[in-house]
Amino acid sequence: MSIITTATALLADIAVETDRTDAVQAFVKQETILVQITTADGLQGTGYAYTIGTGGTSVLSLLQEHLLPLLVGEDARNVEALWQRLFATTRATTTGAITSLALAAVDTAVWDLRCKRAGEPLWRLAGGHRREVPVYDTEGGWLHLGTDDLVKSALAAQQAGWAGVKIKVGKPHVFEDAERLRAVREAVGPSLHIMTDANQSQTISSALQLAAALEPYDPYWLEEPMPADDLSGHARLARSTRIPVAVGESMYSIMQFRNYLEAGAASIVQVDAARIGGITPWLKVAHMAESHNVMVCPHFLMELHVSLVAAVPNGKFVEYIPQLRAVTRSEMTVRDGVALAPDEPGIGIDWDMDAIDNRRVS
Template sequence: MIEIVDAVAWLVDLEVETVRTDAVQSFVKQETVFVEVTTNDGNKGIGYSYTIGTGGTSVLAMLREHLLPRLIGADAALVERVWFDLFASTRATTVGAITSLALAAVDTALWDLRCTRAGEPLWRLAGGFRPKVPLYDTEGGWLHLSTDELVAGARASQAAGWPGVKLKVGKPRLDEDVERLTAVRDAVGAGMDIMVDANQSMTQAEARRRAAAFEPLGLSWFEEPLPADDVAGHEALARGTAIPIAVGESMYSVAQFREYLARGAASIVQVDAARVGGITPWLKVAHTAEAFNVHVCPHFLMELHVSLVAAVPNGRYVEHIPQLRAITHGQMRIEDGHAVAPDTPGIGIDWDFDAIDDRRVA
């Protein structure tokens, strides 16, 4: 038995690397919640999750007061069992963001430990489909940027060999969105993928109107046009447009994804390992999507998601939003427009603990 003898959590406030705005919010800071588990053989695993500005101390309280005490004495090798036990102990607060984010910090720590003890990188132990995956850029597409800045960013990504870019939509007027998207399409031509993201800002009627206007531009997907809990709205929109509908970053359980897939309301699944409760449920979502012949293109957390996308056969894209460089040694490798999965044992993130300690707030 690989007994857990200690489990601790702490919170770090990480500055945002660049200004990021969309149709409903700004990225204020990355509240990063860390969990470290230690086993009776002296091994350790480090896991993490995040928020973009609020709620971090609530996640930390859930961990310290409810979840971490249950870990002591548990068998770290039984990752599924531990995850289910923690989930079952929090029925009163599931399914919800705070609980899922807390579960994710524990689960990624256990996977880090599992991979380290096995001497294998995450992408191999979680499935091992391919060592690198295509990359698309979001950093050049924020809503506050001018049309000229969007075009410059897309051209830079294209010159770097990246196969896709994502642009935020949801300007007050439809013609503003169309003008911006058209300028980028004209600049990069038909050979580059362009995705758009509305961040849940639209009504169904407005989303249908904008999708109709966007269709001639050959978009690769229309992301979160409606509130994430509006399954029926996404289902109707998906049936009424040729643009693939992408959802997932604001969903917190495997069952929510199952409902979307069963109703044909999602053509791209963007499951976020932190928000869905960790690597364990992330893989379940990915395999469920595979059964529906749907690609997985996860939200954010590129440093972790590169390994998960590489692990599964329906992993299509990794989203390029670098955010951990201030607290890690090195950064994600990029080769010929592809993100390369780390080959070191563990989850593949080389933490700079001195820099992390400098930013601890709780």
């Protein structure tokens, strides 16, 4: 009864809810790739992945032309076997974003089926460490926002009991970044965490200067200071600053995380379930980080990541960037600064398929 009978995919464009800019790009739109898998007993699982402006049609093509036909006739309960089979057929295009995103869309659908068949929510079936997860805000910290706006948003998050706020860095002059951080720190005091994110905009020399300029204001971490390929640069920076270095949103394989952890180049792991290839490899990275005594604070996808962070003991924070409200019937619950992982069977996202069809890309 758990045999897969149909597997389909579609692409929908979801407009951003607010202007989002960082040191290297703007969030243009969320190209959302959805996969729906149905089994012989009529159970249906829905999974997804995303890009932020380009590449969605390439992911869709890989799914429709190569991966989805391989699922029909397979047992949906065999999560690892399915992931490994699809990965094996794409070895010529790994490691890379297009393949990982396609695998993620399938894998999250398979996990949705797995949870529904078990009658359990994702956070429990994936580990069940706790249901409540602290939240930090990114929406009030984009690079184009002025200092007054940064302060206002940080104070609002603090008043709401949130754990922290993220401020984008990477202004033309390092003193501008330092002044923005100084203003927020002086406004909120020492208790609120302030995360900083350079979005891979720095060289090793500028990253060293940036870290030195930000250190007096006690940032909780410095995220993606340099391109993700620069393992040695991140290791050098981590040895040179007391600010924890956070990486992971631009990594697409388990081995990349292993190399960073073994080199001491990552103090916080920000593994993204879509970009790593789904829930199956996400959990492996999280447990590997746990073996290095490193916490996991995933990038984006709060509607999915709240359940994964709740599943593992080293899950620390969920990043608040709402993006699915236009295509779901409900949204992530946040109370007194903590997010609640959905308790319904499945991955916890209540899709509005009519709203998705209205945004469908032919």
